[in-house]
Amino acid sequence: MYSEPADSSINCNASTEYCNLLSQAPFTACHSHIAPEPFIKACTETLCKYPSVDGINCQFLEAYATSCKLTSDVVLGDWWSKASCSAPSNPCLDLYCSNNEFCGETFGDTSCVCRSIFASKYKATNSLGDPTVCTQNSASLTLAGCLLQEKGIDYTALHLKDMSCTGHMDSKTHMVTFSFDGTNPCGVDVVTNGSQVIYKNTITTSNTSVDTVITRDRQVVIDFSCFYTQPDLKNVAFLIKDGSVVQQIVSGAWNYTLMMNTYTDAGLTQLVGPTTKIGLNQKIWMALKTEGLDDNMVAVVTDSCWATSESSPESLPRYELITKGCKNPADKTVNINGNGVGTSNAFSFNMFEFAGKSSEIYLHCKLQLCVTQGKSCVPKCGGGGNRKRRSARIEYANETPALITMAWTN
Structure with missing residues (x-):
């Protein structure tokens, strides 16, 4: 299990008091149908350790109300006003997130956010994805869709030097892959550097109009490459x-x-x-x-x-x-x-x-x-x-x- 120290700035007493709203009206109308204690425990243990972001405090209450509705005909009424929450509308129900993501808010929109344990290996090296893969004369670079989302980058706006070469997002993992090969070089540049023939391409955003003085969109420039190395000096003699x-x-x-x-x-x-x-x-x-x-x-x-x-x-x-x-x-x-x-x-x-x-x-x-x-x-x-x-x-x-x-x- 992944664990980390509790945030000392969090007032656990206030969090406990908030989670105990589940033991009060109007939630009491559901107590005979579904026990509130597991929900209260999950709410308390989470909010005493982690900041209340992405509306997570309201989600515990909404989860209990939804469970009550699924197991009975009880109508709880306006519980969200008492809990200082927005009226229930769960966009996450229509959003598929991968195993490495959870449903949360970024830039005011609901989206799939990277789980910390998944994102940590990329953030430690200040990267957005995995190293370049060079296989059978092709080169590919895979970026994490949720990391792009966190930075406000729309992956559909990214392309290689040839603008027709765009990224492909895997529908299950939400990883975005860009690639080129000898048949479809996608604008690759070939340079020589010492003992190497380097094939270099760049993931970038769409070209900004020459008349545009400023832009408020994040500009992306990610270089990646594969290379051939000249073989070492060999002296192989035989009859x-x-x-x-x-x-x-x-x-x-x-x-x-x-x-x-x-x-x-x-x-x-x-x-x-x-x-x-x-x-x-x-x-x-x-x-x-x-x-x-x-x-x-x-x-x-x-x-x-x-x-x-x-x-x-x-x-x-x-x-x-x-x-x-x-x-x-x-x-x-x-x-x-x-x-x-x-x-x-x-x-x-x-x-x-x-x-x-x-x-x-x-x-x-x-x-x-x-x-x-x-x-x-x-x-x-x-x-x-x-x-x-x-x-x-x-x-x-x-x-x-x-x-x-x-x-x-x-």
């Missing part, structure tokens, strides 16, 4: 006989999986397996795939790929296959497909080995997440020969890309 690399990237808000698979055909159906033999100068295809990213929001760009004869990506000698999203013009066997178009891409090249070195080859690739809103993430690459290769600067979330490494021996 080509294993065929693929899978990493689970934990981004804090949205999770996605990054994979690098090797194939022996352009259709990417013949996966390199434990018994697959790759010969020198044989063409192979590398598919860099992701699962869990929303291609309406971001694209994956293979920024660079290079080979070394040792496991460290910094070791020498180093042979470039892809640089700044474009193939090495000196290697005519390299081809890139779908780079920066969606959440997966592929490239191919002919197998080689380092002259005078061991048969082990390590392939390293750096990937970046690129924000697709309003622009292309496809690198612009020029022709080969004596023409100077051109590449466009792609706006990444940060300059610390993911690094995924594959090794093979022959």
Whole structure:
């Protein structure tokens, strides 16, 4: 049971005397039909601890009068004048309040008011609802309808940056939810901050007319967001006989999986397996795939790929296959497909080995997440020969890309 100290400013004797009106006329006409003692006890124990607000003092008397009417034909007459109450008219009878609310008055109107035990967790952090929920590339924020009501905020006047995206109130809990996703971004802003791609939206009130100098309505601005985090620097080496690399990237808000698979055909159906033999100068295809990213929001760009004869990506000698999203013009066997178009891409090249070195080859690739809103993430690459290769600067979330490494021996 939730309890708190009694309010020392309350005159319990006066409250007791008031509650004892139930033992006097005209209520005595009902005593033979329904006992007043439980009502008197409930009235006294409440009014001796809590201030008499929301007409709660009259509600005990009205509850007894209503119970009497339901169990007998007794007409009590004008009991409310003696009790200094308004004539009985109970708007709460037509008002549904959730388990976390009670019927009371706010700003002179009868409405569902937050119970203290429910509201305390929000008021302790000066918030109006629960933290942002980021699930399956969508973001949602849920506010407590009774907290909005207490502040005189009409939830139907609230919307996201796109005014057509309004809140939905649950009919049972009276919680109000606002959400956006890749299909319906609702005016979301995309910003980069260090290692994060942040999708930010705002719950606000309807735009005030430019001709309006003042407003007496509460203005609301509540920001919420979800983000992708660039994957940490990874160095995963294995023999080509294993065929693929899978990493689970934990981004804090949205999770996605990054994979690098090797194939022996352009259709990417013949996966390199434990018994697959790759010969020198044989063409192979590398598919860099992701699962869990929303291609309406971001694209994956293979920024660079290079080979070394040792496991460290910094070791020498180093042979470039892809640089700044474009193939090495000196290697005519390299081809890139779908780079920066969606959440997966592929490239191919002919197998080689380092002259005078061991048969082990390590392939390293750096990937970046690129924000697709309003622009292309496809690198612009020029022709080969004596023409100077051109590449466009792609706006990444940060300059610390993911690094995924594959090794093979022959």
